[in-house]
Amino acid sequence: MKKTITIPLGSQHISLLEPVRFNFSCENEKITDVDYNVGFVHRGIEKACTEKFEYKQVGYVVARVCGLCAITHTMAYTLGIEHILNIKTNKKIDYLRILMLELDRIHSHLLCLAHTAENSGFEGMFMKIMGDRELVMDIQEAISGNRVQFDFVCIGGVNRDISTECEKLAFTNLALLDKKVDDLIGKFTSNWSTALKYKNIGALSYDDAFNFNALGPLARAAGAAIDVRAESSILPYKEVGYKMILGQNGDIYDRNLVRLKEIKNSILMCQNILSGLTEGEILVKFKGKPNGESFTRLEAPRGEIFYYLNANGTNMLQRVRIKTPTFSQIPGMVEIFKGSDYADAPAILASFDPCMSCTAK
Amino acid sequence: MIKSIIESFSNLFAKSETINYPYEQIAKFKNYRGLIEYSADECIFCYKCEKVCPPDAIVFKPTKEKNRLYEYNPNLCIYCGECVRNCPKEDLALWQSEKKPKII
Numbered sequence: 313m314k315k316t317i318t319i320p321l322g323s324q325h326i327s328l329l330e331p332v333r334f335n336f337s338c339e340n341e342k343i344t345d346v347d348y349n350v351g352f353v354h355r356g357i358e359k360a361c362t363e364k365f366e367y368k369q370v371g372y373v374v375a376r377v378c379g380l381c382a383i384t385h386t387m388a389y390t391l392g393i394e395h396i397l398n399i400k401t402n403k404k405i406d407y408l409r410i411l412m413l414e415l416d417r418i419h420s421h422l423l424c425l426a427h428t429a430e431n432s433g434f435e436g437m438f439m440k441i442m443g444d445r446e447l448v449m450d451i452q453e454a455i456s457g458n459r460v461q462f463d464f465v466c467i468g469g470v471n472r473d474i475s476t477e478c479e480k481l482a483f484t485n486l487a488l489l490d491k492k493v494d495d496l497i498g499k500f501t502s503n504w505s506t507a508l509k510y511k512n513i514g515a516l517s518y519d520d521a522f523n524f525n526a527l528g529p530l531a532r533a534a535g536a537a538i539d540v541r542a543e544s545s546i547l548p549y550k551e552v553g554y555k556m557i558l559g560q561n562g563d564i565y566d567r568n569l570v571r572l573k574e575i576k577n578s579i580l581m582c583q584n585i586l587s588g589l590t591e592g593e594i595l596v597k598f599k600g601k602p603n604g605e606s607f608t609r610l611e612a613p614r615g616e617i618f619y620y621l622n623a624n625g626t627n628m629l630q631r632v633r634i635k636t637p638t639f640s641q642i643p644g645m646v647e648i649f650k651g652s653d654y655a656d657a658p659a660i661l662a663s664f665d666p667c668m669s670c671t672a673k
Numbered sequence: 674m675i676k677s678i679i680e681s682f683s684n685l686f687a688k689s690e691t692i693n694y695p696y697e698q699i700a701k702f703k704n705y706r707g708l709i710e711y712s713a714d715e716c717i718f719c720y721k722c723e724k725v726c727p728p729d730a731i732v733f734k735p736t737k738e739k740n741r742l743y744e745y746n747p748n749l750c751i752y753c754g755e756c757v758r759n760c761p762k763e764d765l766a767l768w769q770s771e772k773k774p775k776i777i
């Protein structure tokens with residue numbers, strides 16, 4: 313008699329946020345093997361960036377790779393093309409860029425925590441966290457003028473300056489959110505449904521984090537100090553109070569805590585930036601067409617994103633290659649699934665915070 | 674445990690998080706990015722806005738007269754404001770309003 317049964321999860325499933333298909337081979341309750349397919353939302357963005365859009369427009373196109381880390385994608389592209397064009401930005405531009413990146417991280421992490429709570433069966437907590445997330449969304453909307461697609465960064469600078477009103481709103485909302493996050497840390501360390509039952513579930517060891525190329529909160533929860541913000545000096549993160557946050561066990565419980573603590577660190581960074589913002593130009597003028605190639609790494613909410621650009625002195629780029637964090641994390645995910653209970657699969661999946669539209673682009 | 678019970682009860686009487694739309698209006702922030710507006714009288718027909726627009730929402734149609742006819746598709750527009758920033762007569766010929774497109 314056949315011992316294993318295959319249970320599909322996806323490509324449409326009630327616990328899935330995005331179309332991805334997993335085929336779990338299970339022996340009784342345990343998952344023994346996983347097969348996956350991530351290519352359900354392929355939109356041909358890389359091709360469009362080299363054939364349809366000019367280099368000045370590509371920033372707006374790559375923002376549509378992902379709705380959550382829109383700003384990170386545009387930023388990575390912009391930093392790459394600025395490297396080719398040899399544009400030097402000033403302090404104010406860098407600070408405003410970090411501000412938006414960190415606000416993005418806060419709301420993305422909150423969304424992930426909300427979904428982890430939902431997938432563990434705690435619907436009320438999901439609603440509550442999504443409600444708290446509005447505080448950050450409001451700041452982003454006030455600064456950029458739009459709620460989801462910010463289109464805030466452009467080649468040579470940023471599109472909008474920050475007004476005193478926005479600054480005030482940001483300070484109030486961040487202070488409010490800080491208190492709420494403290495409260496959430498309490499809930500994610502002491503509550504049975506969201507915290508205690510997930511100790512040692514879906515764990516990735518320190519060695520495996522390196523072996524399977526884990527990135528972002530997934531790696532940091534396992535204690536691996538992998539963070540582009542600490543490794544690269546492309547944006548002045550050290551000046552604004554960045555701190556590496558590490559977990560120990562690499563389980564769902566630790567991943568949640570790492571995310572919560574990172575939110576606290578991001579709030580602190582945003583407050584530092586807002587209080588230290590100087591007067592200055594928000595746009596540097598530039599001339600010429602890009603010629604050359606560049607590699608850019610940037611820490612997105614889910615881990616490192618990587619952009620390779622190749623330009624040949626015309627308005628059209630020759631190659632745009634985007635590598636997203638979820639793509640790199642798939643081997644790690646598969647490893648974690650093996651040996652886990654099938655019933656835990658949705659919660660484990662939510663705790664990875666996978667972004668499939670990014671991956672398939 | 675006791676803390677969560679108290680919280681659950683206090684939530685029963687707390688103010689709702691959501692807005693009672695459409696009876697209550699959603700507050701809009703200042704400088705909200707809305708429809709692009711155009712004035713043919715001020716335009717110098719340099720066609721820069723048409724060139725920079727990523728989704729081709731602004732198109733100048735050829736006509737029998739010298740100047741082409743400005744056509745704007747609000748459903749294609751991504752409200753990035755790139756056209757306005759590139760217009761040599763920003764705020765006079767082309768500007769970004771806070772209006773929303775009509776729902777057909």
Ligand code: SF4
Nearest residue numbers: 726750751753754756
């Ligand atoms: S706002 Fe952007 S998308 Fe809309 S017309 Fe102007 S350039 Fe085109």
Ligand code: SF4
Nearest residue numbers: 716717719720722760
């Ligand atoms: S950029 Fe301004 S002036 Fe030039 S064609 Fe467009 S609206 Fe007219």
